Structure formats: structure tokens, C-alpha cells
Amino acid sequence: MAKITLRVNGKNQTIDAEPDMPLLYALRNDLQLNGPKYGCGMAQCGACTVIMTGNAIRSCVTEVKAAANRPITTLEGLGSTKKMHKIQQAFVDEQAVQCGYCINGMIMTTKALLDKTPKPTDSQIKEALAGNLCRCGTHIRILRAVKRASGQLV
Amino acid sequence: MKTIELNRRQFLKTTGVLIVSFNILPPGSDLFGQSSPPASGEPDPTQLDSWIAVSQDGTVTIFTSKVELGTGIETALAQIAAEELDVSLRKIKVDMGDTSKTIDQATTSGSRTIERAGPQVRQAAAAARKELLRLAAERLGAPAEKLTVRDGVVSVAGNPSKRVSYAQLIGGKRFNLKIQAEGRGNELKLAQDVKAKDPKDYTTVGKPVPRFDLPPKVTGEAVYIHDMRVPGMLHGRVIRPPTINTAPLSIDESLVKNIPGFVKVVREGNFVGVVAKTEWSAIRAAEKFQVTWSQPKFKLPANPDELYAYLKNTKSFTTQKGVERGNAAATFEKTKKQYETSYRWPFQLHGMIGPSCAIAEVRGDQATIWSGCQGPFRIRAAVASLLKLPEKNVRVIYRDGSGSYGRLSSDDSSEDAALLSRAVGAPVRVQWSRQDEHGWEPKGPAQTQTLRAGIDDTGKIVAWEFTDYSFPWTVASATTLLASEQIGIKSKSPGQGNGNQGGGEIYAFENIKVAAEQIPWMQSEPFPLRTSNLRAPGQLSRAFASETLLNEIAADLGVDPIELRLRYLTEDKRGTDVLKAVADKARWQKRGAPAGKTNGGTARGRGVAMTRRSGGYAAAVADVEIDKSTGKVAVKRITLAHDCGLIVNPDGVKNQVEGNIIQGASRALLEEVTFNASGVTSLDWASYPILKFPDIPEVDIVLINRQDVAPLGAGELATVPIPAAIASAVFDAVGIKLREVPFTPKRVMAEIQKKT
Numbered sequence: 026m027a028k029i030t031l032r033v034n035g036k037n038q039t040i041d042a043e044p045d046m047p048l049l050y051a052l053r054n055d056l057q058l059n060g061p062k063y064g065c066g067m068a069q070c071g072a073c074t075v076i077m078t079g080n081a082i083r084s085c086v087t088e089v090k091a092a093a094n095r096p097i098t099t100l101e102g103l104g105s106t107k108k109m110h111k112i113q114q115a116f117v118d119e120q121a122v123q124c125g126y127c128i129n130g131m132i133m134t135t136k137a138l139l140d141k142t143p144k145p146t147d148s149q150i151k152e153a154l155a156g157n158l159c160r161c162g163t164h165i166r167i168l169r170a171v172k173r174a175s176g177q178l179v
Numbered sequence: 180m181k182t183i184e185l186n187r188r189q190f191l192k193t194t195g196v197l198i199v200s201f202n203i204l205p206p207g208s209d210l211f212g213q214s215s216p217p218a219s220g221e222p223d224p225t226q227l228d229s230w231i232a233v234s235q236d237g238t239v240t241i242f243t244s245k246v247e248l249g250t251g252i253e254t255a256l257a258q259i260a261a262e263e264l265d266v267s268l269r270k271i272k273v274d275m276g277d278t279s280k281t282i283d284q285a286t287t288s289g290s291r292t293i294e295r296a297g298p299q300v301r302q303a304a305a306a307a308r309k310e311l312l313r314l315a316a317e318r319l320g321a322p323a324e325k326l327t328v329r330d331g332v333v334s335v336a337g338n339p340s341k342r343v344s345y346a347q348l349i350g351g352k353r354f355n356l357k358i359q360a361e362g363r364g365n366e367l368k369l370a371q372d373v374k375a376k377d378p379k380d381y382t383t384v385g386k387p388v389p390r391f392d393l394p395p396k397v398t399g400e401a402v403y404i405h406d407m408r409v410p411g412m413l414h415g416r417v418i419r420p421p422t423i424n425t426a427p428l429s430i431d432e433s434l435v436k437n438i439p440g441f442v443k444v445v446r447e448g449n450f451v452g453v454v455a456k457t458e459w460s461a462i463r464a465a466e467k468f469q470v471t472w473s474q475p476k477f478k479l480p481a482n483p484d485e486l487y488a489y490l491k492n493t494k495s496f497t498t499q500k501g502v503e504r505g506n507a508a509a510t511f512e513k514t515k516k517q518y519e520t521s522y523r524w525p526f527q528l529h530g531m532i533g534p535s536c537a538i539a540e541v542r543g544d545q546a547t548i549w550s551g552c553q554g555p556f557r558i559r560a561a562v563a564s565l566l567k568l569p570e571k572n573v574r575v576i577y578r579d580g581s582g583s584y585g586r587l588s589s590d591d592s593s594e595d596a597a598l599l600s601r602a603v604g605a606p607v608r609v610q611w612s613r614q615d616e617h618g619w620e621p622k623g624p625a626q627t628q629t630l631r632a633g634i635d636d637t638g639k640i641v642a643w644e645f646t647d648y649s650f651p652w653t654v655a656s657a658t659t660l661l662a663s664e665q666i667g668i669k670s671k672s673p674g675q676g677n678g679n680q681g682g683g684e685i686y687a688f689e690n691i692k693v694a695a696e697q698i699p700w701m702q703s704e705p706f707p708l709r710t711s712n713l714r715a716p717g718q719l720s721r722a723f724a725s726e727t728l729l730n731e732i733a734a735d736l737g738v739d740p741i742e743l744r745l746r747y748l749t750e751d752k753r754g755t756d757v758l759k760a761v762a763d764k765a766r767w768q769k770r771g772a773p774a775g776k777t778n779g780g781t782a783r784g785r786g787v788a789m790t791r792r793s794g795g796y797a798a799a800v801a802d803v804e805i806d807k808s809t810g811k812v813a814v815k816r817i818t819l820a821h822d823c824g825l826i827v828n829p830d831g832v833k834n835q836v837e838g839n840i841i842q843g844a845s846r847a848l849l850e851e852v853t854f855n856a857s858g859v860t861s862l863d864w865a866s867y868p869i870l871k872f873p874d875i876p877e878v879d880i881v882l883i884n885r886q887d888v889a890p891l892g893a894g895e896l897a898t899v900p901i902p903a904a905i906a907s908a909v910f911d912a913v914g915i916k917l918r919e920v921p922f923t924p925k926r927v928m929a930e931i932q933k934k935t
Binding site for chain 2: 148165
């Protein structure tokens with residue numbers, strides 16, 4: 026066990042953890058941040074996506090020691106039902122959710138995309154989300170939500 | 180669901196800690212102090228209070244055992260209640276899936292919630308409105324027929340100053356009113372003596388309404404079953420046997436004992452699990468665990484050929500008879516031109532993005548289970564049997580789950596958690612790994628069909644024989660779940676049949692016989708190729724076979740495939756309408772033979788297929804492009820016309836239809852569980868790929884709203900014609916006859932090469 030300081034959503038928090046434990050479990054169990062979800066543990070589905078130092082990463086395969094002292098943003102860091110981030114609002118406006126289990130990954134991947142490419146083309150959006158799986162088949166609405174969040178016509 | 184979510188958020192606000200504890204209160208009580216069903220015993224279906232409660236602030240809570248699986252039924256049922264009560268939608272809350280608070284309305288499956296629970300909710304709401312008007316008439320001193328209601332406020336027609344609200348009439352109090360209730364589950368008929376609104380007067384039903392449950396799901400505030408924590412909770416993992424029907428001969432705990440937080444190895448019969456204080460400790464313990472398993476008693480078929488041979492050559496234990504008219508076999512022998520084909524459909528996954536998860540707290544002779552299951556009452560019965568407790572001592576509470584598409588009709592993780600909790604005397608959360616979910620989820624059954632069709636001198640199809648060979652499903656009501664089986668509780672039944680719709684029965688062929696043979700599978704063994712109901716069970720496969728053959732016959736006759744279908748739908752207006760609607764929308768141009776176009780290495784084609792499922796109709800046109808050098812099929816666009824009767828929430832229906840189309844395309848193009856004699860080999864998303872963003876087709880949907888047909892579900896219908904429509908488009912593009920799913924580049928390429 027080691028003391029590890031995490032900088033999540035603008036707050037520093039120190040936890041006791043096995044250094045090789047994936048960041049996902051620190052976020053969910055130690056910090057009670059349930060936005061990131063366990064989906065595969067193999068970086069194949071994207072449900073666990075968070076933003077670390079500006080990049081969308083898979084918290085299920087990122088060791089917590091590698092995340093120490095680096096700025097991390099989770100879904101909770103974007104907004105809340107009281108004050109939604111524009112991406113979250115766009116997902117509601119487009120009703121771009123079915124079960125919602127994958128949606129954390131969709132929104133966080135979109136955040137990283139729009140931070141770098143504010144007006145992405147359709148194919149840039151599809152490419153950015155290519156590693157995020159949705160089983161309910163909400164893709165069409167998600168694509169529209171990303172477009173809307175970027176201020177482009179849907 | 181909404182009520183509890185709010186409670187939880189309030190709880191969070193005050194404590195700042197994500198610990199949810201409902202079981203500290205006796206069943207039936209409510210954290211909000213809202214009116215709720217009886218505090219003791221089970222709710223009584225003949226009491227209006229079991230269905231509806233009005234709180235002092237005017238909020239109306241609807242109680243239902245149906246659950247929100249991500250399909251939008253929470254909002255749709257609220258629309259139905261709001262409509263009947265004349266209350267604005269924002270005042271309706273829906274409390275779902277708690278066995279201590281709701282009546283068993285059957286498992287949320289088969290796309291039947293709107294069809295069956297919808298009328299139950301409607302009639303309960305109509306009965307409540309009638310009673311509220313009676314109370315208002317007394318209070319206002321005016322006859323009930325002179326009263327009008329607007330957003331939960333009753334006033335006297337022509338004298339709006341005389342008014343009283345629902346909350347003033349009954350807020351926080353019980354109705355104490357008996358209502359009629361006959362039958363059970365999906366067949367339960369409520370308050371049939373109460374007249375509900377005429378659909379032509381609807382103002383809320385039929386409007387596109389944003390779903391209640393979405394905002395917290397995009398912010399991380401929604402608490403899925405995976406996110407729940409209860410005080411004192413430990414974490415469990417189950418060690419699945421590597422092969423079928425094996426027993427743990429020896430367990431080496433030495434590598435596990437030193438893991439910080441390790442609590443206990445649990446073994447009961449063939450069931451082996453581990454419990455730890457933290458999730459990471461449980462994961463590490465499960466990885467390090469050393470079990471020597473016995474040799475399996477039998478082997479699985481080693482490959483798909485063996486499997487399909489087993490299906491064809493094994494005597495069925497039951498036949499699900501479909502339509503039979505005239506004498507198809509005798510007529511076939513006399514026909515001028517005959518077609519005999521067969522088709523194959525592999526095992527496919529439900530593929531929940533969030534693997535199974537449940538929490539159990541077993542204390543003495545009481546058990547509480549939190550689960551994302553589709554049927555809380557089924558799981559209650561299963562857990563009660565597993566723990567040898569009376570059902571009334573087990574409470575199952577639904578929490579939002581990952582989309583499950585039939586998989587959680589049989590939520591194995593609830594039983595896993597129950598066994599582990601009993602063994603350690605504390606609440607235990609069990610989270611399945613991705614590998615366990617892919618390997619051990621009960622899969623959509625493999626199927627094969629044989630078809631014979633004959634046409635007479637005039638080109639008329641006069642004989643049609645369709646036989647489906649399929650495995651039955653495990654369902655918690657008839658067969659045991661994994662943990663039960665592993666501790667020696669045997670299934671009472673070989674499982675439930677995989678259905679028989681989609682074999683061509685929609686068409687008015689003079690002589691037709693449709694049947695589905697259920698082939699015995701060792702369903703009751705703890706067995707990696709176990710099966711269960713997968714969205715529109717069995718019908719994608721049957722429709723792929725029947726619609727593909729029909730398209731081949733059309734091309735052979737030189738008749739447009741839509742025109743050919745219409746010849747056999749003359750008595751079926753809804754079937755005709757849906758087909759014409761899709762043809763219009765897709766700007767279908769008649770084709771008597773494959774009419775696809777090739778441009779360089781890319782061939783383009785379009786195809787059509789239709790279906791009727793449980794009273795609903797769907798017809799699809801697929802546009803595809805095939806890369807002739809690789810065999811890759813790209814589905815560019817699906818146009819689909821959909822008739823599910825009267826539409827409750829058009830946007831909700833559209834969302835479901837889009838999902839059905841994409842999942843259907845994914846199953847047709849990519850999906851096949853792979854296995855060898857020892858078990859499943861496709862244990863992750865790399866070996867079992869599903870459709871990804873770059874390959875998502877455009878969709879164009881026509882919703883046909885029928886005021887004269889009672890509302891039906893939209894959760895399954897539209898997925899059925901997709902594989903057949905794609906196969907037909909591939910045929911149109913390159914003239915190959917696909918007879919096996921999935922249409923992988925390798926399979927398509929082999930067919931193209933065979934042809935040239």
C-alpha cells in the first residue's frame with residue numbers, strides 16, 4: 026500500500042492504495058466517483074474513460090501510481106443536473122441515451138475531442154468515438170449530440 | 180425509480196458519502212414519508228393503493244414491477260398515468276421493481292411492457308380519477324359529471340372558483356378502494372369496469388416527451404446497480420469452472436491468503452467464490468486462485484459444423500407449432516418448381532456493456548437483493564429456492580442496470596451474491612468480469628432452418644414448409660441459475676422454447692406449415708454454451724431464412740420482391756401499409772432481378788424484408804456497398820417503416836427503432852460466439868466484435884401511428900427484418916445467396932469466388 030495523491034476535478038485527495046491498482050477502482054471506490062464505469066478492464070469498450078492531462082484515457086488499464094499528481098477530470102467534473110456542461114446538455118437535448126452505461130465514455134471522449142478540435146467533421150467524430158462501444162445502438166443520436174455540442178448544425 | 184433516485188441524491192447531499200441503505204427500513208416503508216403500499220405483507224392487486232399514491236405536494240407515484248432497462252418505459256408509463264389522471268407529466272413519479280412494494284406484473288421482457296403493463300397502469304389511473312372525482316363531488320357539492328380536471332385540480336364546469344386539488348382530496352392518505360383484478364402477471368386485467376379515456380382525446384399520450392431518467396445518466400448522478408454501496412459491504416468474485424460440469428477437486432488458498440483485505444474462500448458444492456474487503460483485493464484474489472477441477476463429463480461440439488449437425492439430427496423434445504393451412508408437404512411434391520434451402524445462425528451474445536452485478540445481504544432468515552434484473556419476482560423465487568427461504572423473506576429491489584436485451588431475465592449474479600453473503604454474514608457485491616460475462620452469459624441460441632417452397636404454373640407460391648431447429652432457453656422461472664445448479668439444485672424443466680414467429684406465416688400461401696423444433700440441450704448443466712432469450716428471440720434467424728428465400732424466389736420469377744409480398748398480403752392491411760410506406764420512403768424502384776450497380780471495386784445493392792411480431796409490423800430496405808476485393812459489406816442506410824399500434828412516446832419509439840436497427844446490423848455482419856470442445860473462446864470484445872461508430876448506417880424511419888390498434892412495444896420488432904434486408908441487398912449487389920450469419924468478409928468473399 027502507498028499514499029497516492031490524486032488531482033481529480035480540481036481537488037487534491039490522498040488515498041491509500043496498491044500502486045498497481047487501476048485508477049478506475051480508486052475513482053469509483055475511494056473517491057465515490059461513479060461516472061467512470063467498469064466495462065471490460067482491457068481498454069476495449071471505453072466505459073471507464075476519464076481525461077488525464079488533456080487526453081481521454083482508459084482508467085481501467087491505467088495504474089493509479091501513473092495518475093498521481095496529474096490533473097484528472099471525470100464526468101462529475103463537467104457538470105451536474107443543476108448545471109450541465111454543454112456536452113451533457115446536448116446529450117439530453119438529442120435524447121442520446123438508452124441504458125446510459127456507455128455514456129460516460131461517450132461524453133468524456135467528446136470532451137477531449139472538442140477541446141482539441143472544436144468543430145469536428147462527421148468522420149472526425151466517428152473516428153474519435155471508434156473505440157467506444159454502445160450495445161443499445163444509440164450511435165446516431167450520440168453523433169448528433171456531439172455535433173450539437175460543437176455548435177454545428179445537426 | 181425516480182422517487183428513490185431523488186432520495187438518494189438528497190441523502191448524498193446531506194452526507195456527502197455514497198452509501199445507500201434502504202434495507203434498514205422495513206419493507207413497504209418509504210424514505211420520503213410518501214404514501215406507500217401496506218407496511219406489512221405483500222401489496223394486494225385489488226387495492227388501488229398498491230398501484231397509485233398521491234402525496235401532499237400533489238406528486239402522483241405509480242408502483243410497478245416493470246423496470247426501466249434503458250428503453251424509456253418509465254416515461255411512457257408515466258405518460259399513460261398522466262393522461263388518465265389529467266395531471267401534468269412532471270408530477271408523476273414511477274417506483275419500479277421492488278418486490279415489497281409492487282405487484283408482480285411479470286418480467287420486463289418480450290417488448291410487452293407498453294402492451295400489457297400499459298393498460299394495467301391506465302386502468303388503475305382511471306380508477307383513481309373516478310374515485311377522486313367522487314370525493315371532489317362530495318367536497319364541492321356538485322355532481323361528478325359536472326366536474327372537470329386540469330393538472331390535478333378539480334373544478335365545477337362553469338364555476339371555476341369552486342375547486343379542489345387531488346392533494347387536498349387525498350394527499351398523503353390511502354384510497355382504501357377495492358378495484359377489480361383478474362389474472363396474473365402480463366395477463367392481469369385491472370379495473371375493467373372503469374371506462375378509460377377515448378384515445379382521440381389524448382393530449383399527453385402520443386407526444387414526444389424527454390425521458391425522465393436521462394439527466395442523471397449524463398452527469399454521473401444516476402446510481403446504477405454497479406454503483407451502489409451498502410454499509411459494511413464486502414466484494415465478491417466467483418471462480419467459474421474452466422469447462423463444463425466440473426467440480427473443484429482441490430483449492431489452494433496459499434496465494435490468496437496474503438492478499439491485503441482477503442476475507443474468505445467460499446465453497447458450496449461446485450460453486451467457488453472469494454470475498455474480500457475491497458474490490459481490488461477481490462479481483463486479485465480471483466486471479467491468483469488455484470483450483471484443480473474434475474474432468475468434464477461431456478464435451479461441447481468442437482465446431483459449428485458439428486453443432487448444426489447436432490441440431491438437425493437430435494430428436495426434439497417439443498414442437499412449437501406455428502401456422503398450418505392446407506397440406507404443404509403433399510402440394511410441394513406436385514409443384515412445378517421447387518426450392519429447398521437451409522440456413523444457419525450462430526450463438527450470439529446479449530453483450531451487456533456493464534457485466535452482471537448484484538448486491539445481497541443475507542441475515543438469518545431474511546435476504547435483500549439489489550439487482551439490475553428484468554424480473555425481480557423471478558429472481559426472488561430463485562434466491563428463495565437457493566437459500567431455502569420462504570419467498571416472503573426475500574426482497575428484491577431493482578436498480579438501474581446496463582442494457583440487457585434478455586440476458587437479465589436470468590440474473591445469475593444475484594444468486595452468486597446471495598451465496599457469498601450468507602457465507603460471510605455481511606452484504607456482498609458481486610461484479611462479473613468481462614471474460615466471465617462473455618463466457619458464461621446465457622447466449623442467444625444457435626439455430627438452423629430447413630425450408631421447402633413450391634410454385635405452380637402461374638408463378639404462385641402454393642406450398643411453404645418451414646422448420647426451425649433451436650435450443651430452448653434457461654429462464655429463472657423454469658430452469659436454475661448458475662449458482663443453484665452448482666450447488667446441486669436441478670432444473671425442473673428443459674427450458675423455454677425459442678419461439679416460432681417469423682417463418683413466413685404472415686403470407687397467405689394456400690398451403691403452409693411453420694414449426695419450431697426445440698432440441699434438448701444440457702441446459703441445466705453449468706455450461707458455457709447455455710442459452711436464454713435474446714431480443715426478439717429466434718425471430719431474426721427465422722426471418723432471415725424465410726425472407727431470404729422469398730427474395731430468391733422473387734428474383735427467380737422476375738418479380739419485384741415488394742410486389743411479390745403484396746400478392747400474399749391482400750387481406751392484411753397493416754402488412755401492406757408498412758411495406759408500401761417503406762417503399763415510398765426509400766424511393767424503391769421496381770426490380771425483377773438483382774439490379775445492383777458496380778463501380779470499380781465497389782458493388783452497390785438494395786434489398787427488402789419485413790416481419791410481423793406480436794401484433795406489430797416492420798419493413799426494412801437496406802442499402803449496402805460491398806468491397807469486391809475484400810468482401811466487406813458496408814451497410815450505408817436502413818429505411819424502416821414501423822407500426823406498433825398507437826404510439827405513446829414517438830421519440831421513445833424512434834430511439835428504440837434506431838437501436839434495433841443498429842443491433843440487428845451488428846448481429847448480421849459481425850457476431851458469432853466461437854467455441855471449441857472445452858468452451859467459449861470469444862471472451863472479449865476483440866474476439867466478439869460489435870458494430871462501431873465508423874460503420875454505423877444512416878437510418879430513415881417512418882412511424883405509422885394507429886389510433887385503432889392498442890399500443891404495443893417497440894423494443895424488439897424493428898430488429899427482426901434487418902439481417903434479411905441486408906442479405907437481400909448483398910444478393911442484389913453481387914448475386915450471392917448468403918445462408919449463414921454473420922456476413923463476414925471471409926464468408927462473403929468465398930461466396931463471390933464460388934460464383935465467378
